[in-house]
Amino acid sequence: DEVLGDLQPVIEELGSSNSASRRHAAERVRRLAKSSTRISMTLVKMGAITPLIAMLDASANDKGVQHTALLALLSLAIGTNVNKAAIVTAGAVPKMVKLSQESGGTVQEGLAAVFLSLSALDVNKPVIGHSGAVPALINILKQGASLKAKKDALKALCNLSIFHGNVKVIVDANIIQSLLDMIYHPELVETAVDLLGNLAATEVGRRAIVDKQDAVLILVDVLGWADAPQCQEKAVSVLMTMAYRSRALRQAISRCGAVSALLELSILGSSLAQKVAAWILDCLKQD
Structure with a gap:
């Protein structure tokens, strides 16, 4: 195969002592990996990951090399779980965490x-979650130079929170108030509520949410967003998780004036929102 025959020189160039040559090779890896999953997996088998990770250690005045290496790793990771696992196993995460502490702008993105x-x-979730990535992602979320960086960081945290062993790490990084603030950001609200829902599925997450004075009130407020049915569904699902787990939380929901909002949602909401709202109302009646 002519294309596969061209890969060995690319791998060799990744290990060049010349910064410009390494950057050129990383760009070629990015393009080749995007062109075909088969080529992407072959590049990994041939050893592309290790030199790309090493490029993340480039000097502070050579952000172009670091950014190009990140884009090459991204192209290798997309579309193949084998490559995703290989990148983490090869030690990319600690290097990425270190880089996040030194960089901004396009590198953060x-x-x-x-x-x-x-x-x-x-x-990958346990490894990433316990490798210092959570504070790095929260920093990007709070200080990120672009909306895309913020959205990707928030979605990554949401992915990590699916593994319950990561929840305490996320909660301990003091993210709850930021998530509550993001509920009023139109581009971030859905993922922010998704993340709150994942956290609320655990005891430590529920405690952290309820400890924030306005948390339940903000979620109840979202129930009235008739022009954002997906947000309503997500918010009422978080409240359902909380109501199911604790009588004290059900009482907190009632005190926030949720009954009228839930009644309205049970009649006018989407099919899913109606069912969940009716279930919560039934729980509240039983108390």
């Missing part, structure tokens, strides 16, 4: 995108 892709694989 690249980091968020790679973390998002890698965190989609279940076997």
